[in-house]
Amino acid sequence: MNPLDKIHALDEIEKEIILCMQSAGQALQELGKEKSSQKNAETQSQQFLKSLSSVESKLSEQINYLTQVSTGQPHEGSGYASAKVLQMAWHRIQHARSRVRELEETKAKHSHAARQQQKRQQEHAAAQQQQQQAAAAVAQQQQQQQQQAGGGVGVSSGGDSSGVGGDASAGMSTN
Numbered sequence: 001m002n003p004l005d006k007i008h009a010l011d012e013i014e015k016e017i018i019l020c021m022q023s024a025g026q027a028l029q030e031l032g033k034e035k036s037s038q039k040n041a042e043t044q045s046q047q048f049l050k051s052l053s054s055v056e057s058k059l060s061e062q063i064n065y066l067t068q069v070s071t072g073q074p075h076e077g078s079g080y081a082s083a084k085v086l087q088m089a090w091h092r093i094q095h096a097r098s099r100v101r102e103l104e105e106t107k108a109k110h111s112h113a114a115r116q117q118q119k120r121q122q123e124h125a126a127a128q129q130q131q132q133q134a135a136a137a138v139a140q141q142q143q144q145q146q147q148q149a150g151g152g153v154g155v156s157s158g159g160d161s162s163g164v165g166g167d168a169s170a171g172m173s174t175n
Contacts, residue, residue, distance in 0.1 A: 006065075013058045020051035 027044035030036050 006062075009058070010062065013055060013062070016051055016055045016058065020048055020055055023048035023051055 023044050027041050027048055030041040030044060
């Protein structure tokens with residue numbers, strides 16, 4: 001039986017209980033009259049007892065089913081164990097999905113941080129390289145200026161040695 005059939009069976013039991021209560025009420029009503037009919041009272045009492053017996057047997061059947069289901073013992077017609085296994089499997093899948101999602105988020109955060117750090121390192125390296133290139137350019141420029149300044153002195157001293165000596169002698173005589 002599927003769960004829907006079990007619910008219908010419980011509805012039938014509820015209807016039987018209502019009939020049982022009505023029969024008991026009618027029997028008591030008949031007995032409460034001044035001129036009560038013993039035959040009607042007995043008929044209502046018999047119907048009450050019959051309904052009560054039916055309710056008792058059906059309730060016992062439902063209770064037996066529930067005791068088998070609640071202990072987890074396999075029995076014919078029960079889908080409880082399978083439903084519980086399925087529910088637990090769904091729960092494990094949902095948990096695994098949430099953990100994977102958390103791990104992906106963590107990975108994305110770390111990847112982003114690593115990319116940012118790598119970008120900063122590249123920018124820092126590029127800045128250092130630019131500084132080194134600038135320093136090398138300045139050094140090269142200074143070296144060129146020194147060569148030009150040193151080359152001009154060498155040409156003038158080599159081309160006119162008497163002039164330099166003359167200036168030196170002139171400088172001595174003024175003192």
